[in-house]
Amino acid sequence: xxxxxxxxxxxxxxxxxxxxxxxxxxxxxxxxxxxxxxxxxxxxxxxxxxxxxxxxxxxxxxxxxxxxxxxxxxxxxxxxxxxxxxxxxxxxxxxxxxxxxxxxxxxxxxxxxxxx
Amino acid sequence: xxxxxxxxxxxxxxxxxxxxxxxxxxxxxxxxxxxxxxxxxxxxxxxxxxxxxxxxxxxxxxxxxxxxxxxxxxxxxxxxxxxxxxxxxxxxxxxxxxxxxxxxxxxxxxxxxxx
Numbered sequence: 555x556x557x558x559x560x561x562x563x564x565x566x567x568x569x570x571x572x573x574x575x576x577x578x579x580x581x582x583x584x585x586x587x588x589x590x591x592x593x594x595x596x597x598x599x600x601x602x603x604x605x606x607x608x609x610x611x612x613x614x615x616x617x618x619x620x621x622x623x624x625x626x627x628x629x630x631x632x633x634x635x636x637x638x639x640x641x642x643x644x645x646x647x648x649x650x651x652x653x654x655x656x657x658x659x660x661x662x663x664x665x666x667x668x669x670x
Numbered sequence: 671x672x673x674x675x676x677x678x679x680x681x682x683x684x685x686x687x688x689x690x691x692x693x694x695x696x697x698x699x700x701x702x703x704x705x706x707x708x709x710x711x712x713x714x715x716x717x718x719x720x721x722x723x724x725x726x727x728x729x730x731x732x733x734x735x736x737x738x739x740x741x742x743x744x745x746x747x748x749x750x751x752x753x754x755x756x757x758x759x760x761x762x763x764x765x766x767x768x769x770x771x772x773x774x775x776x777x778x779x780x781x782x783x784x785x
Binding site: 587596597599602610613643645647658659660661662663664666 | 705707712713714715716717720761772773774775776777778
């Protein structure tokens with residue numbers, strides 16, 4: 555069975571450019587999470603969807619960040635305009651049930667973003 | 671507010687030694703969930719275990735074991751007879767039942783197993 559699929563795996567862009575990260579959750583999972591990992595701040599939850607509806611976006615850093623989940627099999631995280639401090643690994647995760655308390659989160663392999 | 675503390679940033683052990691990773695958590699909720707994840711050098715996050723706050727039974731899975739003690743708010747993880755393949759970053763995480771399902775991670779323990 556396919557796991558959580560993220561693309562691109564690596565992205566290098568210049569400051570000011572728009573970045574779109576994509577995620578396909580595991581089929582049948584109804585919760586989706588976007589996390590960001592940096593050396594300084596560790597793993598931070600950015601946003602969480604349940605049944606395609608954003609439930610908690612309090613972790614989204616600022617208005618430059620936006621996330622959508624148009625259907626159960628696809629989500630995007632967009633940064634516009636990007637800044638060097640956005641450089642990080644962005645993980646998408648999905649789970650069955652209502653969020654983390656229902657059980658394990660299945661993580662994708664991450665998208666490593668470098669903003670020059 | 672929830673908080674997970676993993677005090678040891680990097681731990682080096684010689685192969686076949688045991689290594690214990692400490693995790694101390696803070697929460698005001700009576701219902702919560704604790705997790706351990708492994709992040710090998712390849713970067714993905716691999717689920718190891720989930721525990722709810724009402725289940726203090728310790729668990730053993732092969733060379734891995736977990737010690738959950740509510741009295742000290744700790745959920746420690748031991749790798750017995752470590753192997754080079756155990757080299758990874760290990761994260762402890764907490765989710766509160768009323769916390770919008772946020773999975774809050776600790777800073778992680780970098781484990782280096784020396785052959």
